[in-house]
Amino acid sequence: MKRRLPDSFYNPITITGAALAVVSFATIIFLTFVEVFQEHAPAYIGIISYVMLPVPLIVGLLLIPVGVWREKRRRAKGLPASRMSFHVDLNNSRQRSAIILFTSATVIFLLFTAYGSYRTFEWTESTEFCGETCHSVMEPEFVAYQNSPHARVKCVDCHVGSGAGWYVRSKLSGAYQVYAVAVNNYPRPIPTPIANLRPAQETCEQCHWPSHFAGEKKYVNTYFKSDEENTRWTIALLMKTGGGSTDRGPTSGIHWHMNIANEVTYVATDSQRQVIPWVRMMNKNTGEVTEYFSTEENISDEDLAKLPKNKMDCIDCHNRPSHIYRPPVRIVDQSMTLGRISTELPNVRAASVSALVQPYSSTAAAMDSIPLLLREYYRDNYPSVAGEKEELIRLASEELKLQYSRNFFPRMKVSWKAYPNNVDHMTNIGCFRCHGGKHVSPGGKAISSDCNTCHTILYQGTAPVPTTMNIAGLEFEHPEDIGDIWKETLCRDCHTGQ
Numbered sequence: 001m002k003r004r005l006p007d008s009f010y011n012p013i014t015i016t017g018a019a020l021a022v023v024s025f026a027t028i029i030f031l032t033f034v035e036v037f038q039e040h041a042p043a044y045i046g047i048i049s050y051v052m053l054p055v056p057l058i059v060g061l062l063l064i065p066v067g068v069w070r071e072k073r074r075r076a077k078g079l080p081a082s083r084m085s086f087h088v089d090l091n092n093s094r095q096r097s098a099i100i101l102f103t104s105a106t107v108i109f110l111l112f113t114a115y116g117s118y119r120t121f122e123w124t125e126s127t128e129f130c131g132e133t134c135h136s137v138m139e140p141e142f143v144a145y146q147n148s149p150h151a152r153v154k155c156v157d158c159h160v161g162s163g164a165g166w167y168v169r170s171k172l173s174g175a176y177q178v179y180a181v182a183v184n185n186y187p188r189p190i191p192t193p194i195a196n197l198r199p200a201q202e203t204c205e206q207c208h209w210p211s212h213f214a215g216e217k218k219y220v221n222t223y224f225k226s227d228e229e230n231t232r233w234t235i236a237l238l239m240k241t242g243g244g245s246t247d248r249g250p251t252s253g254i255h256w257h258m259n260i261a262n263e264v265t266y267v268a269t270d271s272q273r274q275v276i277p278w279v280r281m282m283n284k285n286t287g288e289v290t291e292y293f294s295t296e297e298n299i300s301d302e303d304l305a306k307l308p309k310n311k312m313d314c315i316d317c318h319n320r321p322s323h324i325y326r327p328p329v330r331i332v333d334q335s336m337t338l339g340r341i342s343t344e345l346p347n348v349r350a351a352s353v354s355a356l357v358q359p360y361s362s363t364a365a366a367m368d369s370i371p372l373l374l375r376e377y378y379r380d381n382y383p384s385v386a387g388e389k390e391e392l393i394r395l396a397s398e399e400l401k402l403q404y405s406r407n408f409f410p411r412m413k414v415s416w417k418a419y420p421n422n423v424d425h426m427t428n429i430g431c432f433r434c435h436g437g438k439h440v441s442p443g444g445k446a447i448s449s450d451c452n453t454c455h456t457i458l459y460q461g462t463a464p465v466p467t468t469m470n471i472a473g474l475e476f477e478h479p480e481d482i483g484d485i486w487k488e489t490l491c492r493d494c495h496t497g498q
């Protein structure tokens, strides 16, 4: 067979290198096709084709010239000196075709490398990369995200944002995380607040323009009591979201905190920022400053000077915009409101909450036990219902299984208890970290805890649909007769979410 390449190419090192390069390259092309044409290609294909395979490809390509060089040197030792010099002769058809072959291969390779790098970048920015590569670790965040208002927003839009600096920074911390997963020493659950989360101005505010906020938002919340009749209770709230900017008109309401005309700074003594002994409010227009000190959590001047001062930001309230793990009572109330758990089943609210909160060792265990628990509950307490309404009990179990898999992740120890939700004050302390009436300025002014500061109650009662509403706001009527205790006690001291 006629040799198309110079003799020096025919040595074991070069041949091995070429073979390695060709095989890796062909595999990359093959996997790229698989990824493009197969709708549900596994997420880790990207890791193989864009991160792992380029390594043997490059090693192979490097081996080609190394082999040629060694071969030439070896021959040089025994052969006349003229053969040592490497000179290109385009009139020599063998050399010409070798050069053409080598140049075209290099060009194609470079094109694919550029495309490959771009694909690598694109792929490491994808939701699949973040959510599925380390499947079990990110499972809670990924599942909750898919059921959140931000399900169509990419993970990186909140966690990384644009710009090379943050990209590199996130990949560096990601590299450590890959190591932690490999040696299995990552924390469960993953702790928050996330250190070095990119400032909200560069993520949230790229989509939500703070100056825009205006108006009120109506919420109609339906609850069920834990009694035999599953008594329904509705509360319609008008949330004074507000906001806006000073050059567009008066600013007020909840988004007043945002850095429009006011700067709220605080200090927290715990890592989750739930205990706040000191708050400072500054009016940026007048420069007026008011400091508030907690009457319950004393802090010395030295500690105050030492602790980091946090400027209030979107995340100080919206810390669960996407990874929402709902409390069992809210899950069951919603499923009952939607008719997915039938209110015809006596005491179904209490039985459902109880089935959800058992300490299951795994999701699989919960899937097996939930139907058994519910059936057993009716067999023991309401034998006639267990017989007549078997189908409703089965449907309720199915719904509870679905909700369990969306809100509870035993493997990562994640549930509503793992992370506080700051846009709340019923199950979490939330707004009441500062608005509990316990933060007072030296002049005697307290941060407002009046029930009408943040929302007004339009309607409350047992009728499913409000027939009359009061825009000015009604005084809160606690659904269960507990006297006036709710005025003095934090809601969350009784409402644990289960």
Ligand code: HEC
Binding pocket: 127, 130, 131, 138, 141, 142, 145, 150, 153, 154, 155, 156, 157, 158, 159, 190, 191, 192, 193, 194, 195, 197, 315, 318, 319, 320, 321, 322, 323, 419
């Ligand atoms: C709408 C913005 C947003 C999107 C989209 C988003 N996250 Fe988050 N994520 C956050 C915020 C805010 C936090 C909590 C930050 C804090 O408390 O410090 C967070 C926290 C986390 C945490 C820490 C554990 C936890 O549950 O709080 C992980 C892990 C995480 N996100 C992964 C992801 C993954 C994976 C995706 C895509 C599947 C994603 N995030 C999409 C905003 C987002």
Ligand code: HEC
Binding pocket: 149, 150, 153, 154, 157, 158, 200, 203, 204, 205, 206, 207, 208, 314, 315, 318, 321
């Ligand atoms: C890429 C754009 C984008 C980014 C970045 C983004 N959001 Fe959103 N957000 C949206 C869209 C779109 C909606 C509306 C969803 C809908 O109407 O169903 C939304 C809805 C919301 C809502 C209303 C949720 C509800 O229950 O109706 C809140 C609160 C919110 N975002 C806060 C945040 C916070 C906090 C961040 C930063 C951590 C953030 N968003 C980042 C696009 C974004």
Ligand code: HEC
Binding pocket: 200, 204, 205, 208, 209, 210, 216, 217, 239, 241, 254, 255, 257, 258, 312, 313, 314, 315, 316, 317, 318, 423
């Ligand atoms: C003081 C706490 C607080 C801060 C700080 C805050 N928000 Fe809100 N935000 C709320 C509350 C409370 C609501 C209304 C209840 C809800 O939607 O859960 C709300 C509602 C929203 C909504 C939904 C509005 C609608 O009409 O549907 C968006 C979007 C939003 N916030 C984005 C942001 C962004 C972006 C930032 C940062 C610039 C921010 N918020 C800062 C408490 C806050």
Ligand code: HEC
Binding pocket: 240, 251, 252, 253, 254, 256, 257, 264, 265, 266, 276, 279, 280, 281, 290, 312, 317, 422, 423, 424, 430, 431, 432, 433, 434, 435, 447, 448, 453, 454
């Ligand atoms: C870190 C402390 C802190 C937290 C947490 C906090 N606030 Fe505030 N809030 C303040 C301060 C300080 C003021 C201004 C008090 C004053 O008038 O000097 C204020 C004022 C307000 C006002 C009145 C604005 C106006 O129009 O005058 C509303 C409404 C409000 N907060 C809603 C909320 C809601 C809703 C939450 C929870 C989602 C919340 N706040 C959480 C510190 C906080």
Ligand code: HEC
Binding pocket: 221, 235, 237, 239, 423, 424, 425, 426, 427, 431, 432, 435, 448, 449, 450, 451, 452, 453, 454, 455, 476, 486, 487
């Ligand atoms: C500092 C602001 C603020 C004050 C003061 C406040 N609330 Fe709220 N309230 C909120 C926010 C924020 C929510 C949660 C909205 C959401 O679900 O997104 C809420 C929710 C509620 C809910 C519905 C609870 C749920 O999770 O289903 C009730 C009921 C309620 N508030 C009653 C009261 C009563 C009674 C008072 C007076 C003791 C009060 N609130 C004072 C901000 C406030």
Ligand code: HEC
Binding pocket: 223, 224, 225, 226, 227, 233, 235, 329, 426, 478, 479, 480, 482, 485, 486, 487, 489, 490, 491, 492, 493, 494, 495
């Ligand atoms: C002293 C304890 C206590 C305090 C404090 C308290 N509640 Fe309740 N609340 C109860 C009990 C008990 C029920 C009945 C629970 C049931 O039937 O499952 C109840 C029921 C409710 C319900 C009906 C839905 C449900 O989850 O059961 C709402 C809504 C509610 N409370 C709101 C509030 C709010 C808002 C506050 C704070 C302003 C508050 N509660 C403070 C004890 C309390």
